[in-house]
Amino acid sequence: MMSLYSQDAQVHKPGAYILSFRCPDQLGVVSGYSGLFYECGVNISEISNYTDPVTNTFFLRCVFETDALNIPLEAFSARFATLADRLQMVYQIRPVSAFPRVAIAVSRYDHCLVSLLTKWRSGALPAEIVAVVGNHADCRPLAEWYGLPFYHLPITAETKTQQEAQMREVLVEQNVDLLVLARYMQILSDELCKDLEGRAINIHHSFLPGFKGARPYHQAYERGVKVIGATAHYVTPDLDEGPIIVQEVRPIDHEISVEQMVHLGHDIESTALCQAVRLHCEQRVILNGQRTVIL
Structure with missing residues (x-):
């Protein structure tokens, strides 16, 4: 789901995005998104995460930059959507350069x-x-x-x-x-x-x-x-x-x-x-x- 806003458009590069998601806590979540980012030339500049032991849910927010992206942005989005579906993610990806x-x-x-x-x-x-x-x-x-x-x-x-x-x-x-x-x-x-x-x-x-x-x-x-x-x-x-x-x-x-x-x-x-x-x-x-x- 794409939308627009920024914490501080002066801090991040023009090709920066915010990703946040929640999904069932399971093996392969971290390696899944980080491996995809590495393969596609995406650099993570900020990251924080939390695992809730009561609901067994993994939560993550990160800011990533696409200036070194080695495939078209649409192709990267499609690959991430496939990963999100496999891991049962509820996620948002939004450009940092605009506000809600x-x-x-x-x-x-x-x-x-x-x-x-x-x-x-x-x-x-x-x-x-x-x-x-x-x-x-x-x-x-x-x-x-x-x-x-x-x-x-x-x-x-x-x-x-x-x-x-x-x-x-x-x-x-x-x-x-x-x-x-x-x-x-x-x-x-x-x-x-x-x-x-x-x-x-x-x-x-x-x-x-x-x-x-x-x-x-x-x-x-x-x-x-x-x-x-x-x-x-x-x-x-x-x-x-x-x-x-x-x-x-x-x-x-x-x-x-x-x-x-x-x-x-x-x-x-x-x-x-x-x-x-x-x-x-x-x-x-x-x-x-x-x-x-x-x-």
């Missing part, structure tokens, strides 16, 4: 959006942000200041199906690879969640799996917690239970009010979400059932 296309969904809160756009504009976020979608118009000026199209898609219980159809149109129109829910205070339908499996990241203002759902800071305050946190995770039909990518925490004490917790939480949420988006765009996150492997 990202849409951000928001409501009224803008702190996560501000962080994402700031990092994107500065070049610290390896993504191509192409659109902002809001069920309120509060974030329109910010999106337009960054030169991004803003799609105002109001939603009610009665119009949810129609609104999600409009959102789908935006994702198709903008050829979006990843949808980021940056404090988008709406629950996506089960159907949309399934369609976006592994391609939608949410930030929940709590250290999941504790304090799910609405008003988690108030829940945490009532329990007298000593740390507060935020969790960035993939979206699934099960509310706030998708595979976790990043969690951030901050210690607090009995003197902190719930209002102060909310304000402190804004920084934690922004940090966790930006980190999760970066890891996804660098193709470092591989799903392992309900868990993730970060390479």
Whole structure:
């Protein structure tokens, strides 16, 4: 499966690619891909791997360069596909020289959006942000200041199906690879969640799996917690239970009010979400059932 993005296009050569895969752990996996790379003149410049003893699954991420490739790229891709089929790989190969296309969904809160756009504009976020979608118009000026199209898609219980159809149109129109829910205070339908499996990241203002759902800071305050946190995770039909990518925490004490917790939480949420988006765009996150492997 071919797609496009880069951790840092200035670091790698023009003919560099990112490969990530998971497959059953078995004899011949390492010799299979490394032998093929050697035969075809492919040089590996970065590599990391992990074997999960519970699921007996092998995970790998590497960056490889094709400037010395001794066969056509299409032939190399075909040979790798044959190897992947034999080893039961689920894999992605993407050029390092381009970025994934990202849409951000928001409501009224803008702190996560501000962080994402700031990092994107500065070049610290390896993504191509192409659109902002809001069920309120509060974030329109910010999106337009960054030169991004803003799609105002109001939603009610009665119009949810129609609104999600409009959102789908935006994702198709903008050829979006990843949808980021940056404090988008709406629950996506089960159907949309399934369609976006592994391609939608949410930030929940709590250290999941504790304090799910609405008003988690108030829940945490009532329990007298000593740390507060935020969790960035993939979206699934099960509310706030998708595979976790990043969690951030901050210690607090009995003197902190719930209002102060909310304000402190804004920084934690922004940090966790930006980190999760970066890891996804660098193709470092591989799903392992309900868990993730970060390479």
